[in-house]
Amino acid sequence: MSIIRTERLSRYFGAVRAVEALSIRVEQGEVFGLLGPNGAGKTTTIKMLTTLLRPTSGAAFVCENDVVRQAVRVRRLIGYVPQLISADGTLTGYENLMVFARLYDLPERECRERVRSALQFMGLEDSADRLVRQYSGGMIRRLEIAQSVLHRPPVLFLDEPTVGLDPGARRLVWEHLDRLRGEYGTTILMSTHLMEEAEIVCGRVAIMHRGRVAVIGTPQELKAAVGRKRTTLDDVFIHFTGDQMDSGGSYRETTRTRRVVRRLG
Secondary structure (H helix, E strand, O other): OEEEEEEEEEEEEOOEEEEEEEOOEEEOOOEEEEEOOOOOOHHHHHHHHOOOOOOOEEEEEEOOEEOOOOHHHHHHHEEEEOOOOOOOOOOEHHHHHHHHHHHOOOOHHHHHHHHHHHHHHOOOHHHOOOEHHHOOHHHHHHHHHHHHOOOOOOEEEEEOOOOOOOHHHHHHHHHHHHHHHHHHOOEEEEEEOOHHHHHHHOOEEEEEEOOEEEEEEOHHHHHHHHOOOOOOHHHHHHHHHOOOOOOOOOHHHHHHHHHHHHHHO
């Protein structure tokens, strides 16, 4: 069964085409990547799927619920980690999770157990009582993932989850995402412009280019389709879009990314 489904999903901002005629299916337990440079339409797609942005046209469904007509139900079924930091640096890790537990309306008797379990799962139990502003970037990302799955949603959306992290912290995040999928069967849709991340983490990827999907497949399938030895996903992008892969993005995108990097340290 397709847990996430879009049918010619589109979003325009005036005359600007952010996403156009996007049709994808994500299966239960899959890690699916939206791959492309900043400005390709990845974040806009995730905002529509998480009910934060109304589509201009087309349709999208999460667990068979329409993201427009059944938005409240969709929100109860998903976790979402945005690109910008969502944890409160003036609170401890434990306090951040307790706030989210109450926002999710978890029963009071379950809150403490669920929070402790999430901290342990993400390897943060020894840092639970430290202020989040003292956390490293990787620890903050793991805390945010813990926040997003406290209510144990079947679907998790991640927007550039490792932006600004060093390679070691990035790999820790990947390992914990793999544990989520393996132990809880969580379906994950994530955006990234990091080729290595897409190849290691994602079972399938959709390469987005100027608001459209250029091609969908496993990283191995897409590299094989290019028909050359030692092909990389950068080569795949160029082959199917005709453009050089450029993660620089617009001035606004670059400013936002640099702000995230500074806050993650």
